[in-house]
Amino acid sequence: MKVRILVSFKDSVLDPQGQTVKNALHTLGYDAVRDVRQGKVFEIDLAGVSKDAAGTLIPEISDKVLANPIIEKFTWQVIEE
């Protein structure tokens, strides 16, 4: 099973890289862009794990290693059964 995890800054944390990308897009004339938040993507290949077990495992891995819960949040989805 493959899962995709998206780690990004919490809404309460300023994301200067996202702001810079937004400014660049505005410079290019993409005025419809209201905001940009930048994040990291992880694709994890799991072996011998049920969907239920992944539901416990992935948040655990994300909280412990992939994201720093003080500044970051994460979402995840199964991309391949």
Place this chain on the structure above:
Amino acid sequence: MKFGVVTFPGSNCDFDTYYALRDVMGQPTVALWHKDHSLQGVDCVVLPGGFSYGDYLRSGAIARFAPLMREVGEFAAKGGLVVGICNGFQVLLELGLLPGAMLRNKRLKFLCQFVTVRCESERTRFTSRSRPGQVLRIPIAHFDGNYFAPPATLAEIEANGQVLFRYTDAEGRPTEEANVNGSLHGIAGLTNRQGNVMGMMPHPERAVDRLLGSVDGRIIFESMIGRP
């Protein structure tokens, strides 16, 4: 006082720190290896600056899983002195030995320059040789030094007097320009609640000889050593 300086893959201030402690401060100092499981009876563990594990994932995020860090955690819990400089500070934050986290510098630039920081207390193990409110001139060299903590944590740190150094101008005034990386409350260094674990972004080991442009870093080492 016996010091141990830990080397991780990617540490690059380990030898400077070792030199400053052994040759400049004249203290018995040993090099500690991240894969070992012994602190060799040191009185103080120093996590030096650099780019441990290439700053992969987040600065300091991988180094916290190094084998030796279990011993460092136990040592800190028993009241042993632990100091993290720059990347070492980031490791201590990731380990949870110090509160908060680091964000990228406010203007997204790697900053390599002298800064001035104000000692917030002279009643700590790390600043006892400083004068009240003394301003130290010490260099920084980092990309991720923009200190962040949630409001409740920040209030707690301040209430407990855990802030050790704050970015200020040369007169000790906390200005926007002096806070070069955008740290909340201008925090450049702090301790844990017990006062035995300390992290700071400026590099005191780079300010121990007049040839280097400043000797202010010595005040921190002298405070720890307790030499008059």
